[in-house]
Amino acid sequence: MENAPFSLKKRIYSFRYAISGIKQLIITEHNARIHLSAAIIAIGCGIWLGISPVEWMIIIMCIGLVFGTECFNSAIEAISDFVSPEYHNTIKRIKDLAAAGVLCVALASATTGCIIFIPKIIVYFTS
Numbered sequence: 001m002e003n004a005p006f007s008l009k010k011r012i013y014s015f016r017y018a019i020s021g022i023k024q025l026i027i028t029e030h031n032a033r034i035h036l037s038a039a040i041i042a043i044g045c046g047i048w049l050g051i052s053p054v055e056w057m058i059i060i061m062c063i064g065l066v067f068g069t070e071c072f073n074s075a076i077e078a079i080s081d082f083v084s085p086e087y088h089n090t091i092k093r094i095k096d097l098a099a100a101g102v103l104c105v106a107l108a109s110a111t112t113g114c115i116i117f118i119p120k121i122i123v124y125f126t127s
């Protein structure tokens with residue numbers, strides 16, 4: 001509510017709800033587990049290959065964007081299933097567009113990871 005006074009307790013609760021959303025995402029969404037595995041591999045490679053602070057920022061942004069879009073996609077899927085459990089062409093369009101959003105960010109992130117890591121891996125194994 002716009003006119004409600006600021007409450008630190010409520011802000012802390014809203015943070016808890018968001019953390020609970022992330023837990024639900026990891027537990028219930030299979031794609032999120034794939035994203036989590038990819039994030040762990042990227043962080044491991046970053047430590048192993050000693051990437052620069054700017055490269056860390058790019059990797060962290062990619063990880064955040066992938067999880068963020070997956071959260072929105074899952075929310076859209078949940079709303080869609082709630083309002084229309086039966087097959088509907090509009091629901092198909094909505095779900096396909098939401099999934100396409102995740103795919104775009106995931107492909108861009110995977111490409112970014114390849115650009116950062118592949119040259120370093122080649123140098124590591126050839127020097």
Ligand SMILES: Nc1ncnc2c1ncn2[C@@H]1O[C@H](COP(=O)(O)OP(=O)(O)OP(=O)(O)O)[C@@H](O)[C@H]1O
Pocket residue numbers: 029030031073077084085086087088089091092093095096099
């Ligand atoms: N109620 C529906 N009406 C029309 N099409 C649907 C409906 N439910 C699912 N679909 C179609 O099936 C696809 C997969 O939907 P579903 O809800 O199973 O997502 P999912 O497989 O869990 O997606 P994700 O890959 O994000 O986990 C949708 O992209 C859509 O094309």
